[in-house]
Amino acid sequence: MTGGAGYIGAHTAALLRRRGYAVTVVDNLSRGYRHNVGDAPFHQLDLADTPALSALVAAIRPDAVVHFAAYIAVGESMRVPELYFANNTGGSLSLLTAMTRAGIRCLVFSSTAAVYGMPRAVPILEDFPIAPVNAYGESKVLVERMLPWFDQVHGLRSMVLRYFNAAGADPEGRLGEEHEPETHLIPLLLRAVLSGEPVTVFGDDYPTPDGTCIRDYIHVHDLAEAHILALEALFAGAPSNQFNVGLGQGYSVLEVIRAVESVTGKKVPYRVGPRREGDPAILVAGAGRLGRTLGWAPQYPGLTEIVRTAWDFARQRSQTK
Ligand code: UDP
Numbered sequence: 001m002t003g004g005a006g007y008i009g010a011h012t013a014a015l016l017r018r019r020g021y022a023v024t025v026v027d028n029l030s031r032g033y034r035h036n037v038g039d040a041p042f043h044q045l046d047l048a049d050t051p052a053l054s055a056l057v058a059a060i061r062p063d064a065v066v067h068f069a070a071y072i073a074v075g076e077s078m079r080v081p082e083l084y085f086a087n088n089t090g091g092s093l094s095l096l097t098a099m100t101r102a103g104i105r106c107l108v109f110s111s112t113a114a115v116y117g118m119p120r121a122v123p124i125l126e127d128f129p130i131a132p133v134n135a136y137g138e139s140k141v142l143v144e145r146m147l148p149w150f151d152q153v154h155g156l157r158s159m160v161l162r163y164f165n166a167a168g169a170d171p172e173g174r175l176g177e178e179h180e181p182e183t184h185l186i187p188l189l190l191r192a193v194l195s196g197e198p199v200t201v202f203g204d205d206y207p208t209p210d211g212t213c214i215r216d217y218i219h220v221h222d223l224a225e226a227h228i229l230a231l232e233a234l235f236a237g238a239p240s241n242q243f244n245v246g247l248g249q250g251y252s253v254l255e256v257i258r259a260v261e262s263v264t265g266k267k268v269p270y271r272v273g274p275r276r277e278g279d280p281a282i283l284v285a286g287a288g289r290l291g292r293t294l295g296w297a298p299q300y301p302g303l304t305e306i307v308r309t310a311w312d313f314a315r316q317r318s319q320t321k
Helices: 007-018 050-060 082-102 135-156 186-196 222-235 254-263 286-294 304-321
Strands: 023-025 040-046 066-067 106-112 157-163 165-169 199-202 218-219 241-246 270-273
Touching: 007 023, 007 066, 007 222, 040 186, 050 082, 050 286, 066 082, 066 222, 082 106, 082 135, 106 135, 106 186, 106 222, 135 157, 157 222, 165 222, 186 199, 186 304, 199 254, 218 222, 218 304, 222 241, 241 286
Parallel strands: 023 040, 066 106, 106 157, 157 241, 165 218, 199 270
Antiparallel strands: none
């Protein structure tokens, strides 16, 4: 697994190990945390180092690779796109090269709803046009476009998971979202509640009912489960495929603020600022394919439960700091 020290990777690694799979984590720790890896076998390595990566893949000979390692901040990608193309696109190419050399032929790839750009309708279906409006989305699209060629030429089958907005934490409170700097809405709102420092709502003049952006928030556990189902489908011989991973239910930024207020019992201090570059107004998944094809069903179907797990984690973290 690449990126296993990150938020979604760490959850998936933990779930895989609970299901009896042996997981080796590769991460350069540029944005992830060593403590997220726990006692899984770990190699600190940058994907850009193709020779070292090839040697490692050849030595481990995994049945499959689950590839999370990437930069994920939309705003940053619009300031330094080169970082995103180098790390996300270039890093993935290096990984595909290493896998091909070692004859590893199953991949689960972390993609994003950002590949759809400004969708023509919601819910978004997997066969909608791919038209990203930020460099982060494009850096993932470029990988998605390589994958069919690796399948055709090298027989490398892949499951592409296009995440909507991952949120929430392990209910036992061990793993949760802690990016530094944090850019994601729910952890920022929880920090605001704890610190009293206001959050900025990025724009309230979007063509949505309350003017703020609408997103489809999905619990990280349900996202992790989608990876395991995708992996098991590959092991069973399924052909390459792409899946949206979301709940199919959208919430505006102001609705998320209200959910945080109801869970925490506290007011969220916020002010309205300008739009963030590269933000589509509405992203909501049509997630039927995932359920139909892989049998996926969410355990956290509501925003309140998702926010509650994130709040438990944020509170615990603030106490131990
Ligand atoms: N957002 C916001 N203020 C913030 C961070 C995010 O208003 O400080 C909004 C952002 O514009 C988007 C939504 O919250 O509409 C979710 O953003 P996030 O960065 O969490 O995820 P993304 O959709 O970029 O993957």
